[in-house]
Amino acid sequence: MSSKNAFPKQVFTSLSELLEMEPLARNFSLRAKHKKVNRILGGKHKSALRGRGLDFEEVRQYAKGDDIRNIDWKVTARTRVTHTRVFSEEKEKPALIVVDQSASMFFGSQKRTKAVVAAELAALIAFRVLKDGDRVGGIVFADNGIDLLMPKRDRRNILRFLEKVVSRNHELATSKETRFDSLLHETLVRLRNLVTHDYFIAVISDFHRYSPQVVKFIAQLSQHNDVALFKVSDPLERDIPDMQFVAGDTETQITVEGKNRQLRHKFAEGFDKDVLTFQEKMGTYGVPLRMLDTVQPVHLQLNSQKDTPK
Numbered sequence: 001m002s003s004k005n006a007f008p009k010q011v012f013t014s015l016s017e018l019l020e021m022e023p024l025a026r027n028f029s030l031r032a033k034h035k036k037v038n039r040i041l042g043g044k045h046k047s048a049l050r051g052r053g054l055d056f057e058e059v060r061q062y063a064k065g066d067d068i069r070n071i072d073w074k075v076t077a078r079t080r081v082t083h084t085r086v087f088s089e090e091k092e093k094p095a096l097i098v099v100d101q102s103a104s105m106f107f108g109s110q111k112r113t114k115a116v117v118a119a120e121l122a123a124l125i126a127f128r129v130l131k132d133g134d135r136v137g138g139i140v141f142a143d144n145g146i147d148l149l150m151p152k153r154d155r156r157n158i159l160r161f162l163e164k165v166v167s168r169n170h171e172l173a174t175s176k177e178t179r180f181d182s183l184l185h186e187t188l189v190r191l192r193n194l195v196t197h198d199y200f201i202a203v204i205s206d207f208h209r210y211s212p213q214v215v216k217f218i219a220q221l222s223q224h225n226d227v228a229l230f231k232v233s234d235p236l237e238r239d240i241p242d243m244q245f246v247a248g249d250t251e252t253q254i255t256v257e258g259k260n261r262q263l264r265h266k267f268a269e270g271f272d273k274d275v276l277t278f279q280e281k282m283g284t285y286g287v288p289l290r291m292l293d294t295v296q297p298v299h300l301q302l303n304s305q306k307d308t309p310k
Contacts, residue, residue: 006173010112013169018123018162021299025127028302058086093200093226094135094151097122097161098191100205101142101168102183103175108294109236115172117232118204119165120298125202126158134200137161141187142168143175148190188217197224204230207278219285229282229289231275238271240264 007014059072062082075083099122105115122138129136130153137151138161147164149157195201201221207229221227240263279289292301 007170010116011108012113012172013116013119013166015159015162015166018119018166021120021123022127024299025124025131028124028128028299059083060086092134093198095125095129095137095200095202096151096191096195097125097136097138098187098201098203098205099138099140099165101140101165101172103143103172104206104208105232106172107234107237109234111295113172114206114232114234114294115169117292117294117298118230119162119169121204121230121232121292121302122165122202123158123162124299124302126161129200130155130158138164139187139191140164140168141183142171143183144168144171146183146187146190148194150194184214188214188221192217192221195221195225199225201225201227202230203227204232206233207231210278215281218282218287222285222287227287229287230292231278231289232292232294233271234294238268240267 009017059075060083062071062076062084066084070085072083072085099118101115101118105118106113108114108116126136126138133153135151135153136158137149138147139149140147140161147168149161149164151157191201203218218227218229275289275291282289292298
């Protein structure tokens with residue numbers, strides 16, 4: 001069997017396919033938590049300062065502690081109320097993209113597997129960050145191990161990162177889920193030890209299983225960094241088809257009575273409840289959760305979505 005046939009498109013990904021994401025890496029953004037910025041995926045991240053900065057931003061009423069050198073005397077004279085000029089400073093926001101390529105991601109009922117969608121999303125975010133002038137690196141975690149690339153402002157670093165994603169993606173052809181919980185825990189520990197503050201961290205997974213410890217790690221990371229979660233799901237994980245069918249893995253098979261309306265309702269209800277619970281938990285820490293499916297093109301989903309309400 002040729003290499004091409006061994007890794008069919010949409011079931012697996014390839015470096016050439018991920019490189020096709022580069023021209024599509026535009027027209028999507030996220031808000032940063034508790035920071036006045038234009039966008040989270042950008043090299044020109046502005047933070048409001050009371051002192052002198054690079055760019056004038058606004059005039060507002062003077063507040064105790066403001067630098068008196070920034071008082072706008074013309075506005076003050078006109079309004080008879082002391083006003084000060086506020087400037088903005090451009091700050092770098094290095095990015096780390098965490099990509100799940102574990103066994104639970106190797107599923108797709110219509111167009112692509114969740115693992116392929118995660119890989120495409122990682123490529124889109126990486127190229128977007130690089131376009132806007134920030135350093136970008138990544139972590140790929142799979143059932144067989146973890147790969148880490150430190151953030152660099154270098155397209156070659158993105159290529160190395162995507163090569164790691166592709167390699168782990170191809171391992172799904174033979175790998176089995178063995179120690180997902182410990183790998184996820186190890187990944188988050190590495191991440192917490194690596195980042196300091198003012199990072200953008202994107203975590204891409206199906207979040208098929210998350211423990212209180214995972215929630216705790218994400219909450220800790222979000223205290224001094226901008227964290228965004230991207231949950232990839234397949235329609236079949238929520239909506240059972242109205243028919244009897246056989247579902248299973250390499251070890252077990254079961255017959256699902258899809259014609260049972262009550263079963264379909266409970267299945268969808270359980271999925272929605274799980275998502276909402278996770279969303280609410282993350283929302284308490286100001287961490288947005290965005291949903292992506294395996295059917296629509298990833299870049300179109302990013303362009304059309306808005307931030308998850310907090």
